[in-house]
Amino acid sequence: MKSAQAEFKSRRQKMLSAMGDGIAIIPTAAEVVRNGDSHYPFRFDSSFYYLSGFKEPEAVLVLLAGKAAKSILFCREKDPEREIWDGFRYGPAAACEEFCFDEAYSMDELDAKLLSLLANQPKLYFSLGHNAAWDARLTTCLKQLGTQARAGVHVPDAVCDPRKLIDELRLYKSPFEQGLMRRSANIAATAHNRAMQLVKPGMMEYQLEAAFLQKFYQQGAQAPAYTSIVAGGANACTLHYNANNAPLRDGDLLLIDAGCELDGYASDISRTFPVNGKFSGPQKDLYELVLAAQLAAIQQVAPGQHWDAPHQTALAVLAQGFIDLKLCQGSLQSVLDSGDYRRFYMHRTGHWLGLDVHDVGEYKDRDQQWRGLEAGMTLTVEPGCYIRPAANVPEHFWHTGIRIEDDVLVTANGCEVLTAKAIKSVADIEALMQTS
Numbered sequence: 001m002k003s004a005q006a007e008f009k010s011r012r013q014k015m016l017s018a019m020g021d022g023i024a025i026i027p028t029a030a031e032v033v034r035n036g037d038s039h040y041p042f043r044f045d046s047s048f049y050y051l052s053g054f055k056e057p058e059a060v061l062v063l064l065a066g067k068a069a070k071s072i073l074f075c076r077e078k079d080p081e082r083e084i085w086d087g088f089r090y091g092p093a094a095a096c097e098e099f100c101f102d103e104a105y106s107m108d109e110l111d112a113k114l115l116s117l118l119a120n121q122p123k124l125y126f127s128l129g130h131n132a133a134w135d136a137r138l139t140t141c142l143k144q145l146g147t148q149a150r151a152g153v154h155v156p157d158a159v160c161d162p163r164k165l166i167d168e169l170r171l172y173k174s175p176f177e178q179g180l181m182r183r184s185a186n187i188a189a190t191a192h193n194r195a196m197q198l199v200k201p202g203m204m205e206y207q208l209e210a211a212f213l214q215k216f217y218q219q220g221a222q223a224p225a226y227t228s229i230v231a232g233g234a235n236a237c238t239l240h241y242n243a244n245n246a247p248l249r250d251g252d253l254l255l256i257d258a259g260c261e262l263d264g265y266a267s268d269i270s271r272t273f274p275v276n277g278k279f280s281g282p283q284k285d286l287y288e289l290v291l292a293a294q295l296a297a298i299q300q301v302a303p304g305q306h307w308d309a310p311h312q313t314a315l316a317v318l319a320q321g322f323i324d325l326k327l328c329q330g331s332l333q334s335v336l337d338s339g340d341y342r343r344f345y346m347h348r349t350g351h352w353l354g355l356d357v358h359d360v361g362e363y364k365d366r367d368q369q370w371r372g373l374e375a376g377m378t379l380t381v382e383p384g385c386y387i388r389p390a391a392n393v394p395e396h397f398w399h400t401g402i403r404i405e406d407d408v409l410v411t412a413n414g415c416e417v418l419t420a421k422a423i424k425s426v427a428d429i430e431a432l433m434q435t436s
């Protein structure tokens with residue numbers, strides 16, 4: 001068996017054990033119309049893909065747990081006519097063989113087969129409320145099953161959300177996933193370094209966005225992981241800016257938040273650098289502050305630390321810096337307690353990263369305690385500061401937005417910065433920007 005297929009099979013086995021008994025029905029994402037008869041590029045559902053490795057649209061994974069555990073794929077039938085237009089599709093027989101399912105059938109058979117598969121199952125694992133068509137399909141099926149009571153057929157006693165189980169599995173990245181995330185991170189890091197060499201005053205933000213896409217695809221990534229943020233000057237103070245249509249001005253900073261997707265796995269990097277290749281004094285002061293906060297936060301990423309430790313550390317460094325730079329007044333404790341730092345730093349310091357850029361996984365337990373970090377978890381560390389004009393803010397900082405974001409894997413003894421190739425010290429940035 002190929003190593004990728006063995007990986008997906010072992011994930012299904014873990015999910016089947018976690019279920020214990022019952023049936024799980026996990027559809028892939030729906031295709032979405034962009035306009036007329038054009039669709040957005042199809043992106044599989046992350047959890048469906050996590051358990052199947054199957055990238056085609058119109059597919060469903062059915063898992064039967066218990067003594068006679070089985071994995072069944074429903075997918076599109078082979079169709080020579082459609083394949084002339086849309087390209088290759090596996091069809092159930094080849095998909096079953098290639099992806100190591102126990103059985104595979106055509107989607108056309110799904111409703112009829114579901115009736116017998118659901119009959120007498122103690123539990124149904126299905127995520128309600130995500131897709132109205134699927135909710136309706138399952139409801140119809142359960143209703144129909146209910147009419148067979150006199151024949152001794154039982155409907156499942158409970159409908160549970162499979163995401164609780166899948167999200168927990170997805171949170172711990174296997175060595176196979178870590179390898180993909182390392183490669184995704186490297187591709188994005190190379191693109192960020194290249195952007196530093198390419199930028200010149202007078203260029204448009206979208207020209208750099210195009211350079212990122214070129215670097216992503218050239219190195220084998222299948223897509224950007226999210227819409228790139230290419231924000232010159234004041235645009236960087238808009239956290240989710242993605243118009244990317246303004247000219248880049250001499251003397252401004254440029255904040256780029258861009259990452260790619262490789263075989264489903266996201267990278268997510270932010271870098272901030274001067275359009276003309278040299279930080280001004282105030283820009284350097286703020287940049288060094290955000291970098292110090294980020295380095296201190298990364299130090300906190302280790303097994304045994306809790307999820308919030310990097311954020312609290314970044315906050316303390318930033319708040320002290322805001323006081324030193326006369327952006328905030330008072331003692332460190334008072335600025336932290338009052339939340340005055342939020343005028344300049346209003347987001348958290350990271351999120352889980354994986355198949356989704358904001359990946360699945362709980363951050364707190366049921367008692368509202370922060371989760372502990374454990375080897376195999378991957379997260380971003382991304383402090384920043386965003387300074388808009390205001391009466392009590394020194395004018396030389398106005399319109400400055402800075403974020404520095406890396407992707408970090410928790411290891412047995414500490415952490416590995418997956419995006420370490422993307423340079424970030426002032427000296428390294430200024431030196432690289434002198435080269436072409």
Ligand code: GLY
Nearest residue numbers: 226257268357382
């Ligand atoms: N690029 C999305 C984020 O940093 O969360």
Ligand code: MN
Nearest residue numbers: 268380382405
């Ligand atoms: Mn992020």
Ligand code: MN
Nearest residue numbers: 257268269405
């Ligand atoms: Mn980001």
